[in-house]
Amino acid sequence: MNKLFIIVFAICIFCLPACNQNEESQQKRKAKEKTALTFIRNDDCLNCHNIEDKSVGPTYVQISQKYEADFSTVSRLANKIIEGGGGIWGSEQMTRHPFLEKKDAKKIVRWIFSLNDSTLNKSPVRYQSTLRFSEVFRDKSQKSNLTNGLEINVFAPGEGKAFDLAYLNPEALSEDAVAYSGKASVIHFTEQLSFQPVSAGSLIRATGYLHIKEKGKYFFKLVKAGQGRVFIDGDKIINENDSDTEVLKEILPGTYPIIVEYVLREDNNIWSLQWITPDDEYYEVIPTEVFSVDIK
Numbered sequence: 213m214n215k216l217f218i219i220v221f222a223i224c225i226f227c228l229p230a231c232n233q234n235e236e237s238q239q240k241r242k243a244k245e246k247t248a249l250t251f252i253r254n255d256d257c258l259n260c261h262n263i264e265d266k267s268v269g270p271t272y273v274q275i276s277q278k279y280e281a282d283f284s285t286v287s288r289l290a291n292k293i294i295e296g297g298g299g300i301w302g303s304e305q306m307t308r309h310p311f312l313e314k315k316d317a318k319k320i321v322r323w324i325f326s327l328n329d330s331t332l333n334k335s336p337v338r339y340q341s342t343l344r345f346s347e348v349f350r351d352k353s354q355k356s357n358l359t360n361g362l363e364i365n366v367f368a369p370g371e372g373k374a375f376d377l378a379y380l381n382p383e384a385l386s387e388d389a390v391a392y393s394g395k396a397s398v399i400h401f402t403e404q405l406s407f408q409p410v411s412a413g414s415l416i417r418a419t420g421y422l423h424i425k426e427k428g429k430y431f432f433k434l435v436k437a438g439q440g441r442v443f444i445d446g447d448k449i450i451n452e453n454d455s456d457t458e459v460l461k462e463i464l465p466g467t468y469p470i471i472v473e474y475v476l477r478e479d480n481n482i483w484s485l486q487w488i489t490p491d492d493e494y495y496e497v498i499p500t501e502v503f504s505v506d507i508k
């Protein structure tokens with residue numbers, strides 16, 4: 213009897229730290245899973261709604277702008293998600309979501325309203341300041357000591373012409389046409405002045421590698437005024453059409469070649485590459501640490 217007790221006791225001592233750790237990480241994961249965007253990712257919402265791009269249903273940003281975020285509206289919208297219906301935004305109907313609990317539906321609605329927070333919309337939370345091409349091109353020696361970030365090449369357009377991404381043949385771009393080159397820590401150029409000295413009609417191309425550590429569903433967004441697009445691992449995930457700015461993509465850990473392009477307009481330019489990582493709820497500028505110029 214005593215022996216048995218000692219053995220059981222010994223097993224417990226051995227196992228406890230491991231069990232505890234497991235429980236802790238499970239709790240953490242559960243807490244994360246409760247974030248509003250996780251409900252949206254795991255339900256069918258994204259079949260019909262994007263955050264900013266129009267789809268079958270209104271965008272979440274549009275919804276956030278239509279209503280005041282008062283108690284009764286949050287409750288009404290939560291009920292509507294659960295019960296489905298139409299009549300407000302057009303002729304399409306929303307399907308029912310009877311398995312969604314009211315408190316979770318409310319969480320989603322509160323998240324939707326948070327998108328209308330002007331500070332969130334104008335500049336992504338965790339990266340406020342704009343980058344400038346004058347800095348990107350200034351110091352050629354930067355090229356060798358900055359390992360993170362993306363390589364930038366600017367191609368000058370032919371006489372009186374502007375590049376058109378819809379008809380661009382990448383093989384036809386010659387090294388000779390490179391007007392400027394340098395290195396950017398991130399893609400986040402948000403004011404007309406930040407594009408100097410690049411001239412209108414030029415093609416700006418960022419190339420390098422994207423390092424993904426965490427498996428999951430990522431939103432990518434290219435904020436753009438002129439034509440712009442994104443390739444990851446050879447796939448065009450955001451195309452040059454004005455209306456295509458946002459995509460949800462499931463990615464496995466790994467290193468992927470990335471190309472981000474933009475054709476500069478005469479004025480009001482903006483070019484910013486952002487994402488929402490699997491355990492986050494808001495767009496941020498894709499940070500420099502996950503980019504590298506060379507494969508590593």
Ligand code: HEC
Pocket residue numbers: 252255256257258259260261268269270275289292293297298299300301302303304305306307309312320321324
């Ligand atoms: C089959 C397509 C479809 C799916 C799936 C879908 N919706 Fe909708 N949703 C719509 C349509 C269409 C509307 C506009 C309805 C209307 O005009 O009243 C809408 C409207 C809404 C509204 C605004 C309602 C209003 O009265 O203004 C919210 C909030 C919303 N959806 C959230 C969600 C969430 C969250 C999910 C996932 C749990 C979801 N939707 C899934 C199609 C869909």
